[in-house]
Every structure is written in C-alpha cells, then in structure tokens.
Amino acid sequence: MGEALRVLLDPLQYAFMVRGLIAAVVTGGLCALVGTYVVLRGMAFFGDALAHSILPGLALGYLLGGGSRDALFWWGLGTAILAALGIGALSRGGRLKEDTAIGVLFAGAMALGVVLISTSRSYAVDLTHLLFGDVLGVGEGDLIRLGIFAALIFAVVVLFYKELLVISFDPVLAVTLRLPTRLFENLLLLLIAATVVVALQTVGVALMVAMLVTPAATAYLLTRRLPAMMALAVALAALSSVVGLYASYYAGVASGAAIVLTATVVFLVVRLAPISRGSSRA
Amino acid sequence: MALVKLWQKVTLQERDRVHLSGEPIVEVSRVSMRYDGVVALEDVSFAVKAGERIAIVGPNGAGKSTLLRIIAGVLTPTTGSVRIYGRGPGGHLCIAYIPQRNQVDWNFPLTVADVVMMGRIGKMGLLRHPGPRDWAMVRRALEQVGMADLADRPIRALSGGQQQRMFIARALAQEAELLLMDEPFTGLDRPAQEGILEILEHLRRQGVTILLATHDLEQAASHFDRVLLLNRRLIAFGPPDAVFTPEALRAAYGGHLRLVPVEGELVAVGDTCCEGG
Numbered sequence: 001m002g003e004a005l006r007v008l009l010d011p012l013q014y015a016f017m018v019r020g021l022i023a024a025v026v027t028g029g030l031c032a033l034v035g036t037y038v039v040l041r042g043m044a045f046f047g048d049a050l051a052h053s054i055l056p057g058l059a060l061g062y063l064l065g066g067g068s069r070d071a072l073f074w075w076g077l078g079t080a081i082l083a084a085l086g087i088g089a090l091s092r093g094g095r096l097k098e099d100t101a102i103g104v105l106f107a108g109a110m111a112l113g114v115v116l117i118s119t120s121r122s123y124a125v126d127l128t129h130l131l132f133g134d135v136l137g138v139g140e141g142d143l144i145r146l147g148i149f150a151a152l153i154f155a156v157v158v159l160f161y162k163e164l165l166v167i168s169f170d171p172v173l174a175v176t177l178r179l180p181t182r183l184f185e186n187l188l189l190l191l192i193a194a195t196v197v198v199a200l201q202t203v204g205v206a207l208m209v210a211m212l213v214t215p216a217a218t219a220y221l222l223t224r225r226l227p228a229m230m231a232l233a234v235a236l237a238a239l240s241s242v243v244g245l246y247a248s249y250y251a252g253v254a255s256g257a258a259i260v261l262t263a264t265v266v267f268l269v270v271r272l273a274p275i276s277r278g279s280s281r282a
Numbered sequence: 283m284a285l286v287k288l289w290q291k292v293t294l295q296e297r298d299r300v301h302l303s304g305e306p307i308v309e310v311s312r313v314s315m316r317y318d319g320v321v322a323l324e325d326v327s328f329a330v331k332a333g334e335r336i337a338i339v340g341p342n343g344a345g346k347s348t349l350l351r352i353i354a355g356v357l358t359p360t361t362g363s364v365r366i367y368g369r370g371p372g373g374h375l376c377i378a379y380i381p382q383r384n385q386v387d388w389n390f391p392l393t394v395a396d397v398v399m400m401g402r403i404g405k406m407g408l409l410r411h412p413g414p415r416d417w418a419m420v421r422r423a424l425e426q427v428g429m430a431d432l433a434d435r436p437i438r439a440l441s442g443g444q445q446q447r448m449f450i451a452r453a454l455a456q457e458a459e460l461l462l463m464d465e466p467f468t469g470l471d472r473p474a475q476e477g478i479l480e481i482l483e484h485l486r487r488q489g490v491t492i493l494l495a496t497h498d499l500e501q502a503a504s505h506f507d508r509v510l511l512l513n514r515r516l517i518a519f520g521p522p523d524a525v526f527t528p529e530a531l532r533a534a535y536g537g538h539l540r541l542v543p544v545e546g547e548l549v550a551v552g553d554t555c556c557e558g559g
Contacts, residue, residue, distance in 0.1 A: 159409055162406070163403070169386075169390050169392065169400070170386070170400065172354070172356050172379055173379070173401075176355065176379050177375065177403050177404030178372065178375060179404070220391065223391055224391055225392065225393060225396065225436075226391050226392060226396070229391050
C-alpha cells in the first residue's frame with residue numbers, strides 16, 4: 001500500500017509533472033468531449049487534416065515569435081480557424097470528393113510547415129515538439145490559457161447541445177426547424193479547431209487525431225445515449241492521460257505517445273471484450 | 283425574458299392568423315430544379331388543400347424526393363416558387379420532413395424520446411432546455427403512434443415500422459400541419475405498412491396535410507385523396523381513378539411498369555421500386 005502510494009506521489013514532487021498532469025487531463029477531456037462529435041459525424045480524417053494543416057502557421061509563429069509559446073498558440077489558432085472554415089467550404093461544394101480535397105490540402109500544408117521549420121537551426125528539436133507535443137514543458141501561463149479555453153469550449157458544447165446534436169443527426173430536420181444550420185456547422189468546425197490548438201502542447205500535431213477519436217470511440221462502444229457517451233469519453237481520456245503520463249515518467253518514454261498508447265489499449269480491451277455494445281448490436 | 287415571451291406570442295399569433303386565411307396549404311408554381319445541368323424537375327405546378335392526403339408516385343429518379351425537399355424549404359428551386367399558406371417555406375415551423383430510412387444513422391447514441399424531442403427544438407429557442415410542456419408533448423406524440431413504452435429504447439434497436447412511427451411522433455411533437463414523407467413504406471412488411479396507414483388516418487382527423495412519396499400504386503389508390511404522378515414533369519394530378527389511366531401510367535413509367543389486364547381493367551403489378559429511389 002505504502003509502496004503504491006509512493007509510486008503515485010513520487011512524480012508529483014516535480015512542478016513540471018504536476019503542470020503536465022493537469023494539462024494532460026484537461027486537454028484529454030476536452031478533446032474527448034469535442035471528439036464525440038468527430039466520431040459520430042465520421043470526421044476523423046477532417047480532425048487529422050486540421051491538426052496537420054496548422055503546422056505552417058505554427059512554423060511562422062515560431063520563426064517570427066522567437067520561440068514564444070504565446071506566439072505559437074495564437075498563430076496556431078489563426079491557422080486552425082482558417083483551415084477549418086476552408087475545409088468546411090471545400091467539402092460543401094466541389095467536384096472533388098471531400099476526402100480527396102482534404103488530402104491534397106493537408107499534405108501540402110504539412111510540407112509547407114516542414115519547409116518553414118527547416119530554415120531554423122534547431123530544426124529537429126522544434127519539429128519534434130510540434131509534431132509530438134511537449135506536455136512536460138507546460139508553463140503556468142500555458143495552464144491559465146488552457147483553463148480559459150477549456151471553459152469556453154465546454155460552455156459552448158453545453159449551451160448549444162441540442163442544436164449541435166440536431167445538425168449532426170439530422171441536418172434536414174435542422175433546416176425545417178429553421179435553425180441557422182450553416183452557422184452551427186461552422187461553430188462545430190471552430191470548436192474542433194480551437195480544441196486541436198489547445199491540445200497541441202500535450203500530444204502535438206501527429207497524434208492529435210487519436211485524442212479526438214480514441215476515447216470517444218471507446219465510449220461509443222459502451223453507451224446508449226449521447227450525454228453518457230460524452231461523460232464516459234471524458235473520463236476515459238482523463239484516465240488515459242494520467243496513466244500514460246505516469247508510464248512515461250517511470251519508463252522514460254515520450255509522454256504524448258504514452259498517453260495515446262494508453263487510450264488505444266483501453267479501446268482495444270473494450271472492443272475485444274464481450275461486454276461492449278458493439279458485439280451485441282442488433 | 284418577458285420581452286422574449288411577448289415576442290414569441292406575437293409572432294405565433296401572426297403565424298396562426300396567416301394559417302387561417304383560406305389559402306391552399308401548399309402551392310407549387312412552375313417549379314424547376316436542375317443539378318449541374320441535369321433536370322430533376324421541370325415546370326411543376328399544383329396546389330394542395332389543408333387536410334388532404336396526397337400520394338406522389340413515379341419511377342426512380344422522377345424527382346419525388348427533390349419535390350418534397352423543395353416544399354420543405356430544404357432545397358431552393360432553380361426557378362418557380364413554393365408557397366405554404368401564402369408564404370415561403372422558410373417562414374414556417376409547421377412543416378415536417380420524414381427522410382428515407384436509409385438516410386439516417388441508426389447507430390447514433392439516441393433513444394426514441396431523444397429523437398422525438400428534437401421536434402420541439404424549433405419552438406424552444408436558443409439556450410433553452412426542454413421543459414415539462416415539451417416532455418408532455420413528446421409523451422403524447424409517442425402515445426399517438428403507439429410507442430409510449432419504447433420511449434427509452436435506443437434507436438438502433440427499432441424495427442423499420444417503429445423507425446417510421448418514431449419520425450411521425452417527432453412531426454407531432456413539432457406540431458406539424460404539413461407532413462412530408464419520403465417513401466415510408468419501402469422495405470416495410472405489410473403489417474408495419476398497415477400500422478403507418480392507420481396512424482395517417484388519425485392524423486387526417488386532426489387536419490394534418492400529408493404528402494407522401496411511394497412506389498406502391500395500389501396503396502396510393504386506396505388510401506389517398508389525390509395522386510400526383512410525376513416523372514420530372516407533372517404527368518397527372520387528381521383522384522386516383524382519374525390519374526391511374528393506361529396513358530398516364532405509360533407516360534410516367536414508359537416500359538418500366540407492368541400492366542396486366544384483370545377483368546377488363548388494367549392493373550399495375552409493380553413499378554421499378556427499389557431501395558433509395
């Protein structure tokens with residue numbers, strides 16, 4: 001018992017671990033909450049593309065802001081909003097299939113980002129941080145900003161719950177109810193964009209889609225109603241974040257990847273276990 | 283808050299007044315629809331009186347779904363106009379559109395009551411949550427379609443007939459006066475179809491106007507006041523026995539309808555029906 005407690009408390013003597021844990025839990029929960037819609041609407045590829053297409057913005061922020069985290073965040077947010085609305089517009093009217101158009105743009109944006117970053121001297125380290133996150137480098141200012149944005153995104157999801165649900169389940173009904181459908185579609189894209197940017201420091205660009213999709217997918221297998229799915233997704237994400245971060249502390253492995261791997265293991269266990277709703281589906 | 287209530291009261295009274303003005307509930311004038319140069323509807327005009335039940339029949343690709351969606355205000359016609367009680371569909375909350383069953387994600391984590399409650403959202407307003415009145419309306423709507431005991435059932439566990447009845451309940455919760463149904467009978471067995479027809483009979487007594495797309499010509503003839511025969515153009519519109527003439531049917535279906543003479547009358551034994559037409 002005492003041993004287990006020591007294992008749990010030992011990492012907490014370091015302030016960076018405490019900050020990292022808070023950041024990981026909050027971003028994990030936030031990603032899972034918004035990710036519920038990503039899973040239900042089949043937007044995983046959109047989420048992945050969005051995360052990657054932020055890279056050139058981050059690179060610019062990095063080069064122009066001299067490595068300041070604030071600059072990175074705001075450049076990232078600006079790019080994400082542009083990319084989200086751009087992809088949204090692209091998917092509405094066009095001769096190319098949506099996933100083709102997204103694929104073209106996101107690989108191009110990613111390449112532009114890598115080219116920009118490669119002009120910097122500390123290219124490898126910087127790129128790694130952007131790609132895979134740097135949760136143990138989270139500062140107090142980052143935490144405050146994270147808290148504010150998490151509260152905002154959470155509030156929007158709760159306040160517009162019924163509208164976001166209707167446009168996701170039955171967009172035609174949304175129109176006949178005379179809701180401003182386009183507005184809410186864009187609101188959802190903006191929510192995903194903001195969430196991705198907020199979570200960037202925890203898992204980075206490359207693994208972001210896992211934070212959006214994996215805990216929500218696990219919860220989808222286990223629940224019957226959307227509020228329950230959301231709550232369970234958030235809980236699973238928070239749990240995966242804590243377990244992953246401890247694993248990364250003791251095994252000395254990359255923290256963002258450890259968090260994602262934990263969430264993946266949880267998903268696989270649930271998917272393969274006979275209790276999941278997926279196996280008993282009518 | 284009081285101002286909002288007052289405003290809602292004023293606007294609702296305005297809507298009621300318009301509804302009582304004796305105009306046709308649906309008036310379609312010279313509607314044409316083209317997608318990327320392909321003609322889906324061509325110069326369609328007709329009017330429907332309140333309380334009527336209209337069956338829309340025609341081969342696959344005849345534009346049945348397009349027409350329903352234009353009346354619902356979901357699509358805007360390329361030319362022509364639709365008036366609901368004399369105004370554009372966009373100003374009305376009283377129109378319910380029931381999609382084809384294969385256009386719905388039945389694995390969405392929702393219960394029957396959740397879906398029916400969606401019908402209330404238009405009247406609830408932003409930032410509001412369902413109140414006791416909304417729940418009462420949902421309960422009553424489910425009772426009317428005989429699904430009160432299935433309120434908490436996940437939608438993925440419903441049969442085809444139950445899926446349709448749930449959507450009718452949602453239209454009732456929406457307080458719809460105009461019900462647009464896109465092939466509700468496709469893929470349903472006879473008892474389930476009969477169940478839906480029985481509910482539609484109840485709705486008629488409540489004065490709900492129904493426009494229903496179907497492939498079943500016999501049902502169209504036996505359960506509807508008027509039939510609208512469509513193949514991009516409006517071929518015929520009137521009482522079933524006036525519409526179902528060999529000439530009109532051939533004009534609509536070409537060679538795709540089997541007409542069999544039975545006791546001196548021509549009987550259509552099936553059209554090109556299949557899923558998702």
